[in-house]
């Protein structure tokens with residue numbers, strides 16, 4: 001990454017980014033099992049990530065913001081009625097993880113394609129389009145004070161940090177999982193792409209059976225889910241990493257944090273988390289504005305320029 005895109009204190013990317021050109025893919029929805037086409041379009045600076053259904057008359061754009069979440073049961077759903085789009089979290093994780101601020105997502109059905117159950121196909125799609133740096137500076141939500149959400153033995157805590165960092169632990173009483181912990185400090189785009197993006201969704205056989213009986217997860221298969229029976233991983237190819245489970249949780253966290261509408265600078269510590277807890281953290285952040293500030297990129301940029309001039313003058 002060239003230095004041009006970095007702030008004076010290495011605080012991460014300063015300019016907003018979109019994709020360089022339109023790209024598309026097709027796949028089936030995890031819950032509906034229906035084939036769906038997804039088209040990503042470049043969007044102007046400041047527009048953020050938004051979703052548009054092309055199979056309905058509404059053409060309404062639903063922004064990827066916490067205020068637009070209408071359901072978190074099994075998957076994140078944004079928007080209402082014929083504008084609603086389900087299972088947005090892995091695409092949002094790819095955008096957040098790669099630092100894509102602005103993109104318009106068109107989909108011709110009620111659910112995004114599940115692809116292989118990870119964010120890797122979306123990362124591939126974004127990389128195929130190319131990342132385009134825009135002229136507008138990026139706003140960053142910077143934590144100033146710690147914030148914690150607890151729910152029994154589950155907890156999530158965010159502390160001030162110069163960039164985005166994640167420490168995540170899961171603990172399942174399952175011989176193939178047990179306790180897994182990962183620390184990504186920082187979690188930058190290269191690290192997201194290399195260590196997180198390809199981690200797949202997982203599910204337990206008894207839960208999956210119950211979903212099928214309820215008419216859900218009809219598109220679910222061993223091609224897009226790591227399936228566990230009582231003792232082991234059922235997929236014949238096994239795992240992509242021994243700790244793929246905790247890596248997928250980090251992926252989900254990125255997708256949920258994307259609903260803040262801007263990148264966050266802070267260290268997130270999660271113990272036994274999941275979508276519900278992540279979204280409680282997002283809600284707590286939005287309810288407690290005294291715990292964070294929004295970086296003024298224009299000011300830090302101006303300071304960067306003056307520091308550079310000073311250095312040049314001294315040389």
Ligand SMILES: [Zn+2]
Pocket residue numbers: 089090201248251252
């Ligand atoms: Zn997931």
